[in-house]
Amino acid sequence: MAVQKAVVLLSGGLDSTTVLAMARAEGFACYTLSFDYGQRHRAELEAAERIAQRLGAAEHKVIRMDLASIGGSALTDYSVAVPENAGEGVPITYVPARNTVFLSLALGWAEVLQARDIFLGVNAVDYSGYPDCRPEFVAAFEGLANLATKAGVEGDRFSIHAPLQNLSKAEIVRAGIRLGVDYSMTVSCYQADSGGLACGRCESCVLRAAGFAAANIVDPTHYAKKSPQWVD
């Protein structure tokens, strides 16, 4: 039997890297997809490329797209400050329709590759704030994928896998460590510097650090010296 192909959305952060390790462990030939969409935290793009190589991706692709021209998010609109404390409701780091756009492009590539499996790293922690991280969104996209495509119409169904959906950050970290993930390679910070050093202050950094702490695993993140997390 031929090895099954999967498209894996890979941002270069902790979650998507864990998902790539899981998809590899399930035996998929993984085609990793990153987006250069005008995000502030470009160090994650370089991290994604290194991670794809280290974890044995069959191919890594970066699609350029000027989402910044749409505006509306602190992650692409440089006039909006990244908040350093989590607030109520949908955070301003939410990029409008981002996961819908990313999954759509993953779907297009999957169709060309004749892959029927798409993996993404949405999880329960994001659930509370980002509407496009919820299980009902993922299920709705799977339904759409099977109406939108030649393969779906012909009965060869797509599956959208969100294996972190019900895991806490600590459970994600533990799962990745068991699979041998080197988290020092990953960049989660919303405002990492050009060298990939994390600020230790933004919501993403705070969630990530709390995940390592809760998992009783030494945080391997490379922090900037001005970071509250930085240790010599």
Next chain:
Amino acid sequence: MAVQKAVVLLSGGLDSTTVLAMARAEGFACYTLSFDYGQRHRAELEAAERIAQRLGAAEHKVIRMDLASIGGSALTDYSVAVPENAGEGVPITYVPARNTVFLSLALGWAEVLQARDIFLGVNAVDYSGYPDCRPEFVAAFEGLANLATKAGVEGDRFSIHAPLQNLSKAEIVRAGIRLGVDYSMTVSCYQADSGGLACGRCESCVLRAAGFAAANIVDPTHYAKKSPQWVD
């Protein structure tokens, strides 16, 4: 009451131009969106810009995106020839997941603009061949939009309008003529030359010419001299 905003997907072809005229006639302030996705028929991008201006769009945006790097279609993969006769099943001019990708980006822009209406020009003629032109696809995307977004989650619902859905090409042409559309500005040809002259041979040209003929309207298309449709 403030004027309602709508995002209109505008390719510069006959169908989407008619849709823009319809949305304007309904009183929407229209934000037109085109994509530079590595398509062969770049003359349509120039046509879209002129049409947006002529039909009084509030703003016209072009998003660049390298769909060509995904491959798989005669419209973006220059190694695949554009067929000159309609075949059976899904045509090879189908761009993988194109309408899903385009609607996703329209949704993102709509959310930023606080528009809740998105128009696109899919229709019954396309229905037979392109899976992402079918009514069930449009309905599924509307459902997804209301799960994927901050506004949808907060109960401020999006509507996806496909006013050409049940119209024949001739009915579309008649509707546009009634609204004063100048179809000589539009470019439908899959392989229009750099000046926007139509080949008269590809599936899109053949459907379009048949539409004008069935509507008993003189075809205002600018054909290349080598085209079978060309008249002096």
